[in-house]
Amino acid sequence: MPPTVTRIYSWNVNGLRACAQKGFLDWLRGARADVVGLQETRATPEQLDDELRKPSRFHTHFSAAERLGYSGVGLYSRHPLDQVETSLGVPEFDAEGRVQILTLGALTIANVYFPNGNGKDRDNGRVPYKLAFTERLFELLEPRRKNGGRVIVMGDFNTAPEEIDLARPKTNQKTSGFLPEEREGLRAILGNGWTDSFRHRYPDAAEQYTWWSQRAGIRERNVGWRIDLAFVSEGVLPFLRDARIHPDVMGSDHCPISLELDPSVLR
Numbered sequence: 001m002p003p004t005v006t007r008i009y010s011w012n013v014n015g016l017r018a019c020a021q022k023g024f025l026d027w028l029r030g031a032r033a034d035v036v037g038l039q040e041t042r043a044t045p046e047q048l049d050d051e052l053r054k055p056s057r058f059h060t061h062f063s064a065a066e067r068l069g070y071s072g073v074g075l076y077s078r079h080p081l082d083q084v085e086t087s088l089g090v091p092e093f094d095a096e097g098r099v100q101i102l103t104l105g106a107l108t109i110a111n112v113y114f115p116n117g118n119g120k121d122r123d124n125g126r127v128p129y130k131l132a133f134t135e136r137l138f139e140l141l142e143p144r145r146k147n148g149g150r151v152i153v154m155g156d157f158n159t160a161p162e163e164i165d166l167a168r169p170k171t172n173q174k175t176s177g178f179l180p181e182e183r184e185g186l187r188a189i190l191g192n193g194w195t196d197s198f199r200h201r202y203p204d205a206a207e208q209y210t211w212w213s214q215r216a217g218i219r220e221r222n223v224g225w226r227i228d229l230a231f232v233s234e235g236v237l238p239f240l241r242d243a244r245i246h247p248d249v250m251g252s253d254h255c256p257i258s259l260e261l262d263p264s265v266l267r
Contacts, residue, residue, distance in 0.1 A: 005241060006263045008109065009036045010154040010228060011249075011256035012211070016041040016074060020052050022251035028055065033258075034078050037100070037111030039156045041072035065097035072097045073113050073155075079104055088136050092129075099137065105266035107236075108144055112137060112155035117176030124176050130158070131185055138189055145193055145233040150265055153194070154230035156211075156254065161186050161196060164206055165226040177227060194231040197243035197259055208245050211254045219253075228257050239265035 009031060013019035016038060028036065044064040045053055054060050058076045063086040065071040075081060083103035087094050100111040115133050119125025137153070144151050159182045163169035172178045190196060202208070209224025218224075230243060242260040249255050 003034075003263050006034050006261040006265060007032055007258060008152065008154070008230075008261065009033045009256050009258045010039070010111065010156075010230060011036065012039040012113070012156040012228060012252060012254035014040050014042075014252040014254065016043050016048065016052065016072075019251045024251055025051065025055060027249060027251065028058070028076060031256075033076070035102070035104070035109060036076040037109065037154055038074040038076070039072075039098075039111070039113035041074045042069050043072060044068070061100060061102075063097045063100055066095045070096070071113055073100050073111050075100055075102060075111060077102075077104075088133070088140060090136055093133050093136060098133070101141075106150055107266050108141070108149060108151045110137070110141060110151070110153045110155075112153060112157075114156060114158045116158045117179065117182065124174075124179065127176060127179065127181065130176075131181065134185055134189075138192075138194075145235070148235050149233060150235040150239070151233040152230055152236060152259065153232075154257070154259070155228070157186070157227055157229045159183065159186055160225045160227050161190075161199075161229070164204075165209075167207070167209065167223045167225070177225065189231065193234055195234075195237060197230045197232050197240060198226070198245065198257070200232075200237070200240070201243045209247065210245055210257060214253050222247075228254055230257060230259055232259075236261070236265065238262075 045062045059081045061081045062074045085101040098113045102109045115130040117127035117130045160166040210228035212219035212224040239262040244258045246256045
């Protein structure tokens with residue numbers, strides 16, 4: 001029987017090798033995923049053991065930062081990964097291994113680990129880099145979106161779009177991840193033909209978060225942020241069946257998110 005749904009996941013694993021010790025492969029086998037995009041893998045392919053680097057029945061692709069143990073993204077797919085781009089055409093962005101742009105039939109999936117705006121002294125010193133990175137990514141994808149292409153941009157955006165997307169908006173007005181300029185950047189993107197898939201499906205859903213501080217008791221009390229997002233182009237919307245958050249999946253300070261699409265999105 002043909003598949004009834006195409007299921008795509010995104011998950012910041014906060015170190016793939018560490019997540020593997022907490023059950024990542026068991027989760028992968030049970031997730032019924034067609035494509036899984038990982039962020040913050042923090043490993044080169046050579047640093048992964050064979051089972052993690054290429055598990056049975058999955059095709060994989062990894063892009064690591066030049067700096068060891070930092071950033072990095074990875075893809076696990078039931079489909080061959082013949083067309084994966086990893087460059088934004090800007091060396092200072094490409095050096096951090098933050099992007100994989102996958103072409104699967106008629107669908108483009110950008111798996112992205114957006115920069116955090118915090119500088120070395122948590123002074124928001126990387127906000128300009130973050131904003132420039134985001135602008136360049138969507139600039140690169142714009143011709144596909146504008147021409148009616150089916151495009152998904154998913155990953156750890158490191159920004160909560162609106163007050164409903166974090167537990168304590170009032171006390172985080174000056175925190176990277178909820179700065180006015182970061183949120184305005186997302187609003188500009190959403191005003192230019194992109195849709196936040198989860199909010200499209202669940203416009204009023206509150207206390208739905210994807211990241212929690214690792215301080216004791218924070219996740220248990222659900223004091224979190226929704227910063228892991230999947231933006232979809234107009235061409236994807238007719239195929240979108242659901243967009244979910246999976247807070248019960250452990251192994252990282254983030255949880256996975258997923259999209260369920262009509263399988264014809266690939267054709």
